[in-house]
Amino acid sequence: MTVYGKSGPIEFNVGWSEFMEKGISRLKTILDGNEGTSFSSEEYMFLYTIIFDMCTQKPPFDHSQKLYEKYKECINEYIMITVLPSLRKKHNEFMLMELVKRWSNHKVMVRWLSRFFSYLDRYYIARRSLPLLKEAGLKCFQDLVHQELKSKARDAVINLINQEREGEQIDRALLKNVIDLFIEIGMGSMDYYEKGFQDAMLIDTSAFYSRKASNWIVQYSCPVYMLKAEECLNKERERVSYYLHSSTETILLEKVHKELLVVYTNQLLEKEHSGLHILLKNDKVEDVTRIYRLFHKNTKALELIANMFKQHVNSEGMILVQQAEDAVGNKAGNAGGAQEQVFMRKVIELHDKYLGYVKKCFSENFLIHKAFKEAFEIFCNKAVAGSSCAEFLASYTDDILKKGGSQKLSDEVIEETLEKVVNLLAYISEKDLFAEFYRKKLSRRLLFDRSVSDDHERSILTKLKQQCGTQFTSKMEGMITDLTLAKENQNHFQEYLNNRQVASLGMDLTVTVLTTGFWPVYKSSDLNLPAEMVKCVEVFKKFYQTKTKSRKLTWIYSLGTCNLKGNFEQKSIELILGTYQAAALLLFNDADRLSYSDIKIQLNLADEDLVRLLQSLSCAKYKILNKSPNTRSVSPNDYFEFNSKFTDRMRRIKIPLPSVDEKKKVVEDVEKDRRYNVDASLVRIMKSRKILGYQQLLMECVEQLSPLFKPDVKLIKKRIEDLIARDYLERDEENPNMFKYLA
Amino acid sequence: MGRASKRKSDFESSASAKNARVDSVRSASSKAVTKLQERVDELYNKYANKTSELMDPEGIEALCSALKVDHTDVRILMLAWKMKAEKQGYFTKDEWRRGLKALRVDTMNKLKKALPELEKEVLKSENFENFYNFSFRYCLTEEKQKCLDIESTCLLIDLVLGSQYRPQVDSFTEFLKIQSDYKVMNMDQWTNFLRFCQEISFPDLQNYDTCQAWPLILDNFVEWMKEKKM
Numbered sequence: 001m002t003v004y005g006k007s008g009p010i011e012f013n014v015g016w017s018e019f020m021e022k023g024i025s026r027l028k029t030i031l032d033g034n035e036g037t038s039f040s041s042e043e044y045m046f047l048y049t050i051i052f053d054m055c056t057q058k059p060p061f062d063h064s065q066k067l068y069e070k071y072k073e074c075i076n077e078y079i080m081i082t083v084l085p086s087l088r089k090k091h092n093e094f095m096l097m098e099l100v101k102r103w104s105n106h107k108v109m110v111r112w113l114s115r116f117f118s119y120l121d122r123y124y125i126a127r128r129s130l131p132l133l134k135e136a137g138l139k140c141f142q143d144l145v146h147q148e149l150k151s152k153a154r155d156a157v158i159n160l161i162n163q164e165r166e167g168e169q170i171d172r173a174l175l176k177n178v179i180d181l182f183i184e185i186g187m188g189s190m191d192y193y194e195k196g197f198q199d200a201m202l203i204d205t206s207a208f209y210s211r212k213a214s215n216w217i218v219q220y221s222c223p224v225y226m227l228k229a230e231e232c233l234n235k236e237r238e239r240v241s242y243y244l245h246s247s248t249e250t251i252l253l254e255k256v257h258k259e260l261l262v263v264y265t266n267q268l269l270e271k272e273h274s275g276l277h278i279l280l281k282n283d284k285v286e287d288v289t290r291i292y293r294l295f296h297k298n299t300k301a302l303e304l305i306a307n308m309f310k311q312h313v314n315s316e317g318m319i320l321v322q323q324a325e326d327a328v329g330n331k332a333g334n335a336g337g338a339q340e341q342v343f344m345r346k347v348i349e350l351h352d353k354y355l356g357y358v359k360k361c362f363s364e365n366f367l368i369h370k371a372f373k374e375a376f377e378i379f380c381n382k383a384v385a386g387s388s389c390a391e392f393l394a395s396y397t398d399d400i401l402k403k404g405g406s407q408k409l410s411d412e413v414i415e416e417t418l419e420k421v422v423n424l425l426a427y428i429s430e431k432d433l434f435a436e437f438y439r440k441k442l443s444r445r446l447l448f449d450r451s452v453s454d455d456h457e458r459s460i461l462t463k464l465k466q467q468c469g470t471q472f473t474s475k476m477e478g479m480i481t482d483l484t485l486a487k488e489n490q491n492h493f494q495e496y497l498n499n500r501q502v503a504s505l506g507m508d509l510t511v512t513v514l515t516t517g518f519w520p521v522y523k524s525s526d527l528n529l530p531a532e533m534v535k536c537v538e539v540f541k542k543f544y545q546t547k548t549k550s551r552k553l554t555w556i557y558s559l560g561t562c563n564l565k566g567n568f569e570q571k572s573i574e575l576i577l578g579t580y581q582a583a584a585l586l587l588f589n590d591a592d593r594l595s596y597s598d599i600k601i602q603l604n605l606a607d608e609d610l611v612r613l614l615q616s617l618s619c620a621k622y623k624i625l626n627k628s629p630n631t632r633s634v635s636p637n638d639y640f641e642f643n644s645k646f647t648d649r650m651r652r653i654k655i656p657l658p659s660v661d662e663k664k665k666v667v668e669d670v671e672k673d674r675r676y677n678v679d680a681s682l683v684r685i686m687k688s689r690k691i692l693g694y695q696q697l698l699m700e701c702v703e704q705l706s707p708l709f710k711p712d713v714k715l716i717k718k719r720i721e722d723l724i725a726r727d728y729l730e731r732d733e734e735n736p737n738m739f740k741y742l743a
Numbered sequence: 744m745g746r747a748s749k750r751k752s753d754f755e756s757s758a759s760a761k762n763a764r765v766d767s768v769r770s771a772s773s774k775a776v777t778k779l780q781e782r783v784d785e786l787y788n789k790y791a792n793k794t795s796e797l798m799d800p801e802g803i804e805a806l807c808s809a810l811k812v813d814h815t816d817v818r819i820l821m822l823a824w825k826m827k828a829e830k831q832g833y834f835t836k837d838e839w840r841r842g843l844k845a846l847r848v849d850t851m852n853k854l855k856k857a858l859p860e861l862e863k864e865v866l867k868s869e870n871f872e873n874f875y876n877f878s879f880r881y882c883l884t885e886e887k888q889k890c891l892d893i894e895s896t897c898l899l900i901d902l903v904l905g906s907q908y909r910p911q912v913d914s915f916t917e918f919l920k921i922q923s924d925y926k927v928m929n930m931d932q933w934t935n936f937l938r939f940c941q942e943i944s945f946p947d948l949q950n951y952d953t954c955q956a957w958p959l960i961l962d963n964f965v966e967w968m969k970e971k972k973m
Contacts, residue, residue: 694956717959724931725889731931736938737956 009061015054016070020116023047024074027112028082031105039112047116055119064124071117071133075109075140087149092156093174099153100177103141110137135187142185146192153178154197158204161239165208176243183245190247198248202255205236209259217264221274223287229260230294261294265301269308276305280312289361292368302367309362310371313354317379320346328385337395341406343384344396348420351376376427390430391663394437397421401457402450414456422463429710431468432673436666439476440520444659446483447512447559454480468707478518486512489547496543509536513544513553521669527557527579528604530586557583558609566624570647575624577655580605580613585624588642596636607636614640616657622648624655678711678719686729686741694720694737780840782849787839798834810855817902818858821865824877831881866907872937878903879933890927893919900936908940918964925960932958 023043030038039047054063083102090098114121114133121133131139157178164170179197186192209232216225236256240249261268269276269291279287295301324343354372362368380389399405400417409417428434445451457480465473490510497505529537537555544553560579564586565572575585580603587594587602594602600610614634618627626641627634681704685697692700698716705711720739723729732738790802790809798806807814826842828834834842843849846857865874882891882899891899897916904912915936919925925932935958943951946968953962 695954714959714962717956717962720956721929721931721958725929731956736935739956 009057010050010054011061012054012063012066015050015063019050020047020070023116024113027109028078031109044115048118051117052119055124064120067117068120068124068130071113071120072136072140075113075137076144078109079106079140079144083145084148087145091152093160093171095149096153096156096160096174096178099145099149100174100181102145103177103181106138106141106145110134113137138185138187142187142192146181146185150182150192150196153182154200157197158201161201162204162208164239165235172242179243179245190245193245198245198251202251205252206255206259209256210263213260213264217267222268222271222276223274223279223284223290225268226287226290226294230290232256232260233294257294257298262298262301265295265298265304269301269304276308277312280309285357285361288357292362292365296363296365302365306365306367306371309357309368310375313350313372313375314378316350316354317347317375318382320350321379321382321384324384338406340384340387340392340395341399344392347380347389348417348424351420351424373427376424377429380424380427381429387663388428388430388433390428390434391437391666393421393424393428394434394441397438397460398441398445401452401460402445403452404450405452411453411456414452415459418456418460419463422460422467425464426467429706430670431472432677432708433667433670435472435476436520436670436673439479440662440666442476442479443520446479448561472707475518478515482514482518483512486514489513492547493540493543496546497539505536505539506532507536509540511540516554522556522559524554524556525558525606525609526604527583528602529557530583532586533579533583566646568646569644571651573646573648573650574652575655576652577616578613578657580609581617581655581657584613584617585642588625588640593639593641596634596638596640599640610634612660613657614638616655620655622646622653622655674709674711674715675719677705677708678716679723681705682716682719682723683728686739689741691732691738691740693735694739697739779849783840783843784836786843786849786851786854787836791836796836798839800832803832803834809851810858812858815902817906818862820878820881820902821861821874822858823881824865824874825861828881831884875903875937876930876934879930890929891933892927893925896928896933904937904940908945911940911945914946914968915964918967922963922967924963928960932960935961 023039023046026039026043051067054061054067056062083106087095087098087102111134114137117133124130125132130136157175160170160175179193182193182197183190212232216228220228233253233256236252237249240246240252244252271278276288276291279291292305295305320343323346324339327339327342358364358369358372382389384392397418400407400409400414400421425431425434442457445457451457461473461476461480464476490512493509493511541553544551557579562577562579562582564575564577564582566575566585575582577585583603584599587599591598596610596614599614600607603610605613611634614625614627617623618625618640619632619634623643624646626643628639628641631638678701681701682697685700685704686692697720698713701716702711720729724731724739727742729739730742732740787798790806791798792802803819804814807816807819812818822842823831823834825845826834826838828838828842843854846854846861848854848857864870878899879891882895883889897919900912900916919928939957939961948965948968951957951965953965
């Protein structure tokens with residue numbers, strides 16, 4: 001449909017000035033914000049058709065090329081005449097606003113123009129692979145406007161950003177629009193944004209925060225600085241979400257992080273009165289968490305944090321060690337090893353506290369957890385007043401598991417505590433020492449029925465087995481099983497007594513048969529049993545023969561208990577005492593007065609045992625025997641008499657025999673075992689490797705034995721030499737640092 | 744039969760003559776050998792115990808005075824080495840023969856003169872280690888004895904190494920007498936001490952590395968030396 005009279009092909013100039021220019025000025029008016037907002041369909045179609053005609057006319061009247069040039073020319077003209085001058089007049093924020101407006105207008109202009117000229121897109125442009133109308137149109141703006149103003153625009157934006165950083169309110173929407181411009185102007189490429197804006201912005205940001213940081217580091221304490229730093233980071237993150245491109249976030253935050261935190265890592269964390277070590281000391285959990293949060297991605301910082309944490313935990317531990325040393329030294333306040341209990345309890349508390357830190361403040365970070373473990377490994381292996389932690393831990397556990405321990409705990413709490421004990425064991429290198437002490441104390445608990453509960457006993461063994469392996473707990477498990485079997489055995493014994501026409505024993509006899517090898521070694525002595533008891537023992541021996549002929553029974557009277565009825569003048573009292581003590585007292589059934597040597601001969605006991613037992617009967621709380629002279633301790637010249645005048649308000653009393661200090665023996669036994677273990681390990685390794693260098697042998701031996709203990713290098717060297725002397729190994733002739741296995 | 748037989752008989756006779764000559768040479772040399780052997784044995788018998796037919800400590804002492812050498816002199820030890828003697832204080836006839844044969848001597852004079860040569864030979868590096876180890880084994884007098892008491896060790900070290908490594912020997916023997924960890928020394932420690940003298944710079948001990956497989960007694964020695972310096 002033509003509106004004009006078609007008298008022939010349209011001349012270019014005619015077509016342009018008659019028709020197009022009108023349309024274009026109309027467009028400009030629209031852009032200026034005046035008159036009307038849009039072209040109507042008819043107007044649009046008219047203009048489109050003019051172009052169409054001018055393009056499809058036969059040469060020399062096809063004006064495609066000219067039209068394409070004119071299109072661009074037209075836009076450029078508009079820019080030169082109208083847009084640029086108006087922009088040049090304005091500055092800073094106002095210039096930005098103008099820029100945004102002009103850009104918006106430009107897009108509209110290009111949109112309409114390219115619609116009018118769109119026929120060109122289809123054929124002329126496509127055929128010649130020229131830039132599309134829209135592209136070409138936008139490029140005009142890029143070349144003329146953006147090129148000239150981009151630095152000013154960039155700087156203006158950066159200025160505004162900095163103002164906002166200083167706390168002023170700025171027009172965020174404006175900035176967003178400007179940034180969008182930088183992005184859109186790239187027409188697919190982010191170069192204009194990145195090189196034209198982002199790079200400079202980042203440099204400026206770094207400078208900005210660098211300045212701030214150098215002030216703040218002096219002004220503020222560590223926690224306050226950290227707060228500010230976190231605030232800044234959050235604000236920057238916000239900034240990106242409001243008006244920067246999302247791709248900027250990572251690198252922007254990195255720069256800020258670097259200037260504020262990385263550069264000042266050491267100064268911050270090691271600040272004298274407010275650094276990390278102080279925060280840890282004062283339990284500033286939140287501050288510590290913040291520090292971790294902000295620093296954990298930075299390797300060097302993390303290492304520093306881990307180190308400081310380790311030092312702190314270690315020094316707290318060493319304080320406890322020192323306290324214990326001082327307290328134990330002052331023996332007056334250390335009855336029953338109370339100080340060791342306190343120490344152990346405090347160590348467990350310390351462990352809980354800082355494990356909490358690891359979990360909550362440090363998100364269970366691997367490096368920090370490792371530092372924590374190392375700290376514990378250091379101070380848990382320090383000796384306290386000559387005793388090792390291994391011993392204390394065993395004593396502590398004994399206290400929990402025995403009746404009448406220093407703490408009254410519920411089942412739940414006991415279970416929890418046992419769990420903690422086993423966790424603590426992981427840090428102690430002398431695990432074999434712990435095992436031996438534990439076994440000795442377990443034995444006492446089991447044999448004297450002092451254990452709080454069988455379930456708890458089994459439970460801790462299960463935990464120990466999980467952590468240290470089956471070999472670690474096999475003997476202890478055997479001990480517990482032995483007792484169960486012993487009860488069964490006792491039932492059979494009772495049956496035996498009932499069934500056979502055995503003359504009554506005259507007393508109740510309970511025998512506990514232990515499997516040698518599971519239990520600690522107890523020396524047996526040739527105690528002369530009172531006649532009454534001899535018969536019982538014989539009867540049991542016969543009974544045992546009926547059960548098995550292949551085993552030998554060794555009687556350990558030092559572990560036995562007797563209930564005697566003491567017929568005192570005032571009233572009879574039941575005495576619960578050890579077999580040795582009972583044997584001694586029964587002698588007084590036949591004699592009124594006995595000398596020390598009399599008793600010794602009759603009982604056939606060694607002096608050290610005899611003195612101890614007589615002391616417990618004559619110089620301790622309950623004086624069952626009268627001693628003359630009435631001195632405080634027993635001497636070989638003393639005489640003893642039955643104290644018929646003895647009485648007590650209770651009808652039943654326990655007369656304990658103080659136990660011998662087993663510590664020295666335990667340490668000796670463990671050392672012996674260690675020598676044996678090192679030998680066995682060396683032989684095992686050499687047997688399979690046949691030939692091995694010294695350093696490697698050392699390493700493998702230490703590794704093999706680490707579940708039990710940490711072998712001293714000198715010990716290993718000595719054992720190697722011993723094995724050489726015993727012809728298990730020899731040195732290589734060529735290389736004296738190599739060893740060969742001798743089959 | 745004429746010529747041939749003559750030749751044959753000639754040949755025969757010359758052969759037999761030759762044989763006789765060879766024989767006589769042989770017998771002459773074997774006579775010489777036997778003479779030598781006789782002299783050696785004679786010498787042996789001079790000092791050997793008549794009843795046991797062994798040269799015992801008394802005999803050896805007499806031998807030493809004949810040689811004008813003290814019986815604790817290291818050269819006697821070297822002689823024992825040359826003989827591959829097994830028991831300290833005793834020489835068997837075989838050992839005596841072996842030793843003197845190796846030294847190519849058969850009289851007391853010759854033996855005396857051979858001693859300096861023997862010393863030189865022992866000190867040659869290819870022989871010394873062998874001699875050094877031999878001397879330790881030689882001092883293990885009891886059957887199945889594997890260790891030498893410290894006092895004897897000190898004397899032995901002084902005797903055997905004193906001329907070459909005087910400072911090491913003096914320090915080490917001082918240390919051995921002071922320390923109480925070891926009451927005896929075994930073969931492994933003995934052999935390594937020689938290596939110590941050969942390899943470790945003394946007295947600074949700069950290149951001694953405790954991380955190597957030196958016997959513990961040497962580690963302790965080095966520690967003691969370093970403490971002494973402070």
